[in-house]
Amino acid sequence: MVLPRNRAARSRDIQKRLAASAANLPPKCAIPGCGRPTMRAAGKGLAIHHCKYHVQHRARHGSHWRKSYRASDLKPYRQAAAIWIRRNRDDSYVAHSLSALASLVQFAGPIPQSAGLRGVPPRDRAKIGLARLREKGVPPEKLLAIYLAVVMVIEEDPTSHRVHEFRIVQIAKAIHRLASGYHRRWEIRLNDGRIVRPEIHSYARSSGRVLRHLGTMIEECCEWVDVKHLPALLALKIERYGPHPAVADPSRAQVPFAQPGLKVPSPNAAPKLRTVSTVKWGNRVVRRITRYE
Numbered sequence: 001m002v003l004p005r006n007r008a009a010r011s012r013d014i015q016k017r018l019a020a021s022a023a024n025l026p027p028k029c030a031i032p033g034c035g036r037p038t039m040r041a042a043g044k045g046l047a048i049h050h051c052k053y054h055v056q057h058r059a060r061h062g063s064h065w066r067k068s069y070r071a072s073d074l075k076p077y078r079q080a081a082a083i084w085i086r087r088n089r090d091d092s093y094v095a096h097s098l099s100a101l102a103s104l105v106q107f108a109g110p111i112p113q114s115a116g117l118r119g120v121p122p123r124d125r126a127k128i129g130l131a132r133l134r135e136k137g138v139p140p141e142k143l144l145a146i147y148l149a150v151v152m153v154i155e156e157d158p159t160s161h162r163v164h165e166f167r168i169v170q171i172a173k174a175i176h177r178l179a180s181g182y183h184r185r186w187e188i189r190l191n192d193g194r195i196v197r198p199e200i201h202s203y204a205r206s207s208g209r210v211l212r213h214l215g216t217m218i219e220e221c222c223e224w225v226d227v228k229h230l231p232a233l234l235a236l237k238i239e240r241y242g243p244h245p246a247v248a249d250p251s252r253a254q255v256p257f258a259q260p261g262l263k264v265p266s267p268n269a270a271p272k273l274r275t276v277s278t279v280k281w282g283n284r285v286v287r288r289i290t291r292y293e
Contacts, residue, residue, distance in 0.1 A: 014046065017046055018043075018046070025038070025040055025041065025048045026038055026041070026048060026049060027041045028041075029049070029050050029051040029053075029054055030049045030050060030064075031050065031051075031054050031064060031065055034051060034053075034054065036051035036052075036053060037051060038050060038051055039051060039052050039055060050064055056207075058165075059207050059208055060205075060206070060207040061166070061169060061170075061173075062161075062163075062165045062166040062167075062168070062169025062170060062211070063161040063163070063165070063166045063169075065161070066159070066160065066161040066166060068169075068170060068173055069150070069153055069170055069174070071174075071177065073153060074146070074149045074150065074153060074174060076237060076240075076241035077148070077149035077150075077152045077153050077237055078145050078146060078149040079240075079241070080149075080152070080233065080236050080237035080240055080241060081144070081145040081146075081148035081149050081152070081233060081237075082141070082142075082145045083236065083240070084148075084229075084232070084233055084236050085141055085144060085145060085148075086141075088229070091229075093224045093225045093228050093229070094144070094225055096224070097140075097144055097221055097222045097224070097225050098140045098141065098144060099140075100220075100221035100222075101140035101143050101144060101218070101221045101222070102140045104130060104217060104218075104221055105130050105131075105133050105134045105138070105140070105143075106134060108127045108128070108130035108131040108133075108134060109124075109127050109128070109131055110131065111128060111131045111132060111135060112128065117204065122208065122209035122210040122212075122213050123210075123213045125204075125210040125213075126172075126210050126213035126214035126217060129175075129176060129179070129180070129210070129214055130214070130217070132179040132180070133175070133178060133179045135179070136178065136179040138178050138179060142178070143175060143218060143222075144222055144225065146171065146174045146175055146178075147171055147218055147219070147222045147225075147226075148222070148225065148226060148233055149174070150167065150170045150171045150174055151167070151226045151230065152226075152230070152233055152234055152237060153244070154166070154167055154170070155230065155234065156234060156237075156243070156244045156247065157244050157246060158244075158246050158247065158250075159246055165212070167215070167219075168211070168212055168215025168216055168218075168219055169211045169212065169215055170215075171214075171215040171218050171219060172210075172211040172212070172214040172215035172218070173206055173211060175214065175218060176206050176211070176214065180203060180204070180206070181201055181202055181203040181204070182200070182201070182202040182203075182204075183199070183200070183201050183202075184199070184200050185197055185198070185199045186198050186199075
């Protein structure tokens, strides 16, 4: 389907699609065991195969059903990748990737002095994330190790979702953890001579198109390393840390999505709160901003 080019035409097209009949469309979410109405059937969106919960899940994780890998899941793969990179720094593909990553971070641009990024295009937000990596001094070897770790775990894990979107989102989320959020500290001298140090820490939600842009930027710098050396990387990881738990013991494999008979989050369940910003005055938190997940 060809999308209209200008904003007004796109708006008219969306209104037309919302007003169209949904009688011949699937009434329930396509994820097994979900049972929620699709966004189109509920009249709250255009998704014809998935409910709002799983559409938001895809925006956050890169997959409608597979959750993101935790740092502990990636740890053995990162360690194996770091060892392999040290041993193969003279490889042409490794040297090119490290040089490209260093240039990508170095020329990412300035970091805005304000906490709010509302209205900033997603690609520019991704560059701001790279600039924060530069400010924190994250070396390109660490970025390459994270990229290779995500590629390896997706390749070895039998329950993974092997699609390109999930891959680049997992790369971006793992890198985003290294230097995320807006952090500022000040020193204020009071009239009685005491010095207080207020702080503000604000964290943007790790979701949306910004993750796709960030993951794509990193992938473009590193993709030839895994194309040429993925078997050697996996062999080193298995030799030092063993196979993936789901391969060594299939009974420990994570259930990829909700199945009938398993506990599924209720559509009316209360959403969870997550702290996204804190303001400190000395050692005391004077303001805490939370967001519903």
